[in-house]
Amino acid sequence: MISPKQVSWLTAGAILSIYRPLPHDVFFDIESLGHTDQYIRMLEDQLKPLLAAPAKSEEARLSMSLQITVRGFSEQWIFALYERLRTQRDVDPSKRFVGKLILLNPFFDKLARLRMPIAKNEVQGRSNKNRTADFPIPLFDTGTGTAGWQIKDKDGGAPVVLLRRDMADEFLEVIAKCK
Incomplete structure (x- = not known):
């Protein structure tokens, strides 16, 4: 359900298409992410x-199967949103969102901080030679069933928990402010 602070995925796709036209239509990519x-x-x-x-109940076995499915879809969803936004952002030589989309920069940075440890087991922005493996710790929010990850902050290494559902909601709230 969309909160009053959010726009629909269709509107989000339209906003990105209007303010950052690309040779391919990002509208349908964002609509697909919404579905x-x-x-x-x-x-x-x-x-x-x-x-x-x-443990060892039929419900536990079903839970494990659903956890694997939700985690897999959630990781791919994070990667897809990151790549759609990165493609849009990289149109500008500064490699940042500009104009009405400037509000997306902090969200994109947060999304990148989540994507990097999931994809590469590295903390984004930290030198590779001065690090040990930074594996994200997978988790599930018991209140929503959503997949999440505990990752290390790039500055102090403090743990940060990011949930996929919260990232989706935040994206729709931020893009609503870009209208």
């Missing part, structure tokens, strides 16, 4: 009551 977000939310809703299932 995928709704599908993942449906799976999360099914998973939520199963997260507390007793």
